[in-house]
Amino acid sequence: MNFELLVIGTGSATPVLEHNPSAYLLTYDNEQFLIDCGEGTQFRILEYKVRSSRIRHIFISHLHGDHYFGLVGLISSWNLNQRKEDLTIYAPKELAEILTIQFKHSHTFLHFKINFVATNPNEPLLVLDNQLLSVESIPLVHRIDCCGFLFRTKAAKRKLLAEKLPENFPIPYIKMLKDGLDVEDELTGKIYKSEDYTTIGTPSRSFAYCSDTAYNEQMVSQLQDVNTIFHEATFVESELKRAEYTNHSTAIQAATIAKKANAEQLIIGHYSSRYKTLETHLTEAKQVFENTHLALEGVTYKL
Template identity: 75%
Template sequence: MNFELLILGTGSATPTLEHNPSAYLLTLDNEHFLIDCGEGTQFRLLEHKVRSHRIRHIFISHLHGDHYFGLIGLISSWNLNQRKEDLTIYGPKELAEILTIQFKHSQTYLHFKVNFVATDTTVASRIVETPLITVETIPLVHRIDCCGFLFRTKENKRKLLADKLPENFPVPFLKMLKDGLDVQDPLTGQVYKNEAYTVSGGQSKSFAYCSDTAFHEAIIPQLQNVGNIFHEATFTDSELKRAITTNHSTARQAATIAHKAKAGQLIIGHYSSRYKTLDNHLSEAKEVFENTFLATEGATFKLL
């Protein structure tokens, strides 16, 4: 299973020469999930040669511009390029109104279907379920309604041990074994134990995206034992008061969430433009949670 995160942009508020506005591409095998879509995201996708038809889901955490101002441009370009694949956008209910107005007054008529799913930022709820993955919202605390997203892959079907199976074993029995079931031959009564003829197809993996948020320990139970967490770390300890007043987090606070959730690894980002170096972000986070990494544009993380 290929499960990885590409950092397209991890700045906050305003773009800088070092960082682009928020945008992250989560890949599960051949399917892409775009998480937030700050200004210029379509250029980042072109730079990384991302095949747009593989992006069927876009998740917008909240309506501060650095997280969604790139959306209308991206959709418009896909339309000009004759996209045909359906697209589903998940985000605050007001986003549907914003997009409708923009398309109306620009006289943009889409050649592909866009579905919209409004997110409830007050409760954790499942918004996606496919044969490969589920996605839940994570209620966050920010100056406007905001939620994160928790992605969990489903365990692969069990793999058959072909050399141990009888010749001409019936196809329906093979399917039952791959589904984790024991099989009993109705003619002979012989039982084929699943564990004797299959091995695990691979464990589930998980990724939590915690966008703009104040330090909010209430999310820890939902994140318990998550393999990978991205958590905003707009500030360092020196700006703790500013973090509190703006409903953002420090690197140390992000690490505290990961530590208490017993996460596998932590990726921090969404840096304030005031910082010219990120050394303090990393060192302060590592004091609490050693397996911490800095999100930087163009970096790809293999998710645990």
């Protein structure tokens, strides 16, 4: 099944024409998960021809405007389009109050239900667990409460080699084989070994989204062996003092986290508006972690 990330916005707080504010769309199978929702996200969704009706879960890392100012507009547009399907938002608890006030004073009455799951900035929290995947929050270090999100797909059951089985093989036995269990035919005494009649299913994949954060080795244990990490890289190393002052990271620091976590690949983004090109970000990160990619808007990355 496809597991991929569409980059919608890579900018930081100060708006620039080159970069839209933070927003990313994670797709797994036919489900889509919006991660952060900066100003103008709904326009980029239209531009990239995203079927937004599939978005049933939105994850907001923190309440700096470049990460959520597009949310009210997106929800309002869905409401105008007569959306009926429930929406679940995972975010700092204060966002529920913000949305309530916005809709109250605009006399907006939603045609669909919003479920709200509050994140905990102090410890990891399992916020979603369904048949497809699980999501844990990742406590980050920023100027206000902030959480990243760790997505893990569920490993698929073993795949049946149906052509090897006799006709009319009992369905309960098929289920046992796919669960990795051996089966004994009570009539014949024959043993059907799972490894002989099935193949390994799709293994679990993982993606960690680490939005605005200072360099934080405490999260390495939670990120250990993650397949792909997105980590903010607001600054290059010459602005290390600025990164420390604002609780952001440099490209080298992002790469160091990926290396310590033994990740497979790193995607960096959330670029400061002071940079006209991103070559130095990529060069510096690759010195530490070779399999680093720049987050480029409109590009889809396989996870």
